[in-house]
Amino acid sequence: MVEHVGVLPWDQSTFIGRLNYYARVTDPRLVFSTNNTLNKAKNTVTTYQEGRPLAHLTKEEIVRAHVIYDSTFHPDNGAEMNIPGRMCAQVPCGMLVTGGLLTFYKTLPQLIAMQFAAQTFGANINYTNRNARSQIKKWQVATAFVGAASGATFASVLLNSLLATAPSLLKRFVPFGGMIAANSVNIPTMRQRELIDGIVVTDKDGNVLGKSRIAAAKGISQVLLSRICLYGPVMLVVPILMEVLEKRPFFKRGQFFLVCTQVLLSGTFMMITVPVACSLFPQQCSLRFNQLESLLQQEIRKKYNQQIYRVYFNKGL
16 A cells, blocks of 8 residues: 555545545445456556556546555455455455354354354455465465364353353353454464564565564554454444344344344444454554664665665555
8 A cells, every 4th residue: 555655635644544545445335346447447556656647537536446456456466356355345244254153153053154154254364465475375274264263163162151151141242252262363373474484574665675573473463453353343232232132022033133133233333343443453554673673674774775764564454
C-alpha cells in the first residue's frame, strides 16, 4: 500500500484515514467484481505506478481502481488471490464460519466438523495474505492446519468439560477460547520461516534493505492481535444476544432460525470489526531503524549512504 499513498485521499498515517480506506477495501460487494473490472483496475494501478499518464480517468476513478486492486490482488507480487482469501471476502466468508462455530459446539462431532471448516478458512487466509517474499512449503501449511485444528478442538473440548455445570451463557464462550487457541498455533506455525530467516524490510521508497527477525516477530504478533480484535467482539457479544433471543417463541421453532440469526448477527458485527482490526494493525507497518538487529543496522549503513530512520515491511493479515 506504500505505492498508493500518493493517490489515496485518506491519510494512512492516521487511524481514521486507514479506517476510511479499509472500510472500502473490505466491502463485501467487491467479491462480485467481474474479471473485466479486475483487469481494468490492475491495468490502471500498473499504469499509475509506472508514472504513465491517466488523463482519461478522473481522480475518483483512479482511487476506485486502487481500492478494487487492493481488495483482490496481493500487495507484494500482484497475484490475484483466491476468493475466500481476499480482503473483500472476509465478512461473507467469516460470518458463515463464525456463525457455525457459535452454533455447533456442544458435541464432539460438531466441534471437529466446525473446527475443520474454520481452520481450513483460517489457513487459507494466512497463506493467501502472507508476506509473499518469504517462502513457505506445503508441509508447513499442512502442519499449521493440523496443529490449529487439533489445538482448537482440544481447547473447546476442555472448556466444554470444565463448564459442564456452568450457566448456559458461559458455555457459549467456548468457541472464543477455541479461536484464540487455533490462531495461537496456526499463525506462528504457518509463518515459522519468517521467525527463523527474518522478513524483508525496505526503505520508504520500497528498496530492499535486508531481512529482520525482529520485524517478523512484530508482524506475527500483530496478526494474532488483529484476529482477536476481529473475531473477539463477535464471539463475545453475539452469544449474549442469542441467550436473550432464544427465549423468544419465534426462535423455538427450530435450529434453522437460530443458525441464520447467528450468521446474520456475526456478519453485522464483522462489517465493523474487519475494517477496525485492519486499521489498528495495518498490513504495511514499520519499525524504527534502531529497533532492528545490530548486525542488520551495520549492514544497512555499509550499503546505503543516506540516513534511514524507519524501515517498512508487509506483516500480512
